[in-house]
Amino acid sequence: MSTALVGLPFLKGHGTENDFVILPDPLGDLSLSPAVVARLCDRRAGVGGDGLLRVVRCDALSEGRALADRATWFMDYRNADGSVAEMCGNGVRVFARYLWHAGLTDDTEIAVGTRAGVRTARLSADDGVTVGMGRAELPSGPGATAAVTVGERTWPALHVDMGNPHAVAFVEDLGHAGALLDAPGVAPAAAYPHGTNVEFVVDRGPAHVALRVHERGSGETRSCGTGACAVMVAAARRDGHDPVADGRAVTYTVDVPGGRLLITERADGMVEMTGPAVIVAEGVIDRAWLDPAELGR
Numbered sequence: 399m400s401t402a403l404v405g406l407p408f409l410k411g412h413g414t415e416n417d418f419v420i421l422p423d424p425l426g427d428l429s430l431s432p433a434v435v436a437r438l439c440d441r442r443a444g445v446g447g448d449g450l451l452r453v454v455r456c457d458a459l460s461e462g463r464a465l466a467d468r469a470t471w472f473m474d475y476r477n478a479d480g481s482v483a484e485m486c487g488n489g490v491r492v493f494a495r496y497l498w499h500a501g502l503t504d505d506t507e508i509a510v511g512t513r514a515g516v517r518t519a520r521l522s523a524d525d526g527v528t529v530g531m532g533r534a535e536l537p538s539g540p541g542a543t544a545a546v547t548v549g550e551r552t553w554p555a556l557h558v559d560m561g562n563p564h565a566v567a568f569v570e571d572l573g574h575a576g577a578l579l580d581a582p583g584v585a586p587a588a589a590y591p592h593g594t595n596v597e598f599v600v601d602r603g604p605a606h607v608a609l610r611v612h613e614r615g616s617g618e619t620r621s622c623g624t625g626a627c628a629v630m631v632a633a634a635r636r637d638g639h640d641p642v643a644d645g646r647a648v649t650y651t652v653d654v655p656g657g658r659l660l661i662t663e664r665a666d667g668m669v670e671m672t673g674p675a676v677i678v679a680e681g682v683i684d685r686a687w688l689d690p691a692e693l694g695r
């Protein structure tokens with residue numbers, strides 16, 4: 399006799415192979431401990447993902463209520479280790495694709511609440527999604543730059559804040575970053591009191607770069623949307639572009655190990671990122687493995 403799985407619905411999705419466990423929780427009644435998130439993101443014993451996107455109505459959680467007049471849904475993003483992060487660019491694309499897939503919206507322009515504020519996603523007929531990623535902040539003063547170390551090698555890095563922190567290091571060859579099994583050393587640590595994502599960048603041609611990324615709380619991933627935006631802005635400034643100052647938008651192609659992103663910094667400073675977003679599968683988390691009671695249900 400088949401025993402139907404009775405438990406928690408979930409979906410899997412990815413954007414340029416930055417993959418996520420998607421947990422619908424419209425009324426916000428799940429309590430997700432870091433340990434439970436880590437179990438769900440475990441690639442062997444769990445569902446597997448670089449992170450988790452909990453889908454909650456803005457008016458159903460304290461962090462979202464202030465945004466409820468501008469967005470219906472809040473993306474509660476968690477890293478694979480269970481830590482909370484302010485924003486996830488690939489995640490917003492997948493989140494918007496999920497809302498459409500689940501019939502929770504019939505708009506193709508969707509405002510999404512995040513810990514970094516409201517981000518707007520535009521769905522295209524193929525699997526592409528364009529997200530307004532906000533404006534890049536380049537801190538000045540002591541926290542503007544850092545030194546990034548992997549093994550015996552150290553590089554200068556530019557601090558770029560996309561709502562979450564990034565240390566962007568231009569290197570001669572992406573292989574020089576080694577296996578990236580551990581977090582690169584970043585000094586001074588005071589520049590990043592809550593840790594940071596670290597990107598290594600090489601040029602591929604005019605307005606065309608490629609990166610590898612070690613993500614805070616997730617390790618090396620195949621892509622990082624906020625990281626790709628941080629890299630684009632760092633490369634644009636290195637190349638003498640400052641759209642707000644010179645009134646000219648600039649677009650870069652950013653290749654990540656999991657695919658390609660097109661990123662534009664507009665004359666108003668808004669950074670727009672376009673890339674794919676795919677819903678791969680949906681299923682049920684068996685209560686024998688994760689009792690909803692562990693989630694406060």
Ligand SMILES: N[C@H](CCC[C@H](N)C(=O)O)C(=O)O
Nearest residue numbers: 483486487488562622623624
């Ligand atoms: N993968 C995400 C970034 C997650 C950043 C997270 N690791 C952090 O701690 O900031 C993205 O596509 O933007």
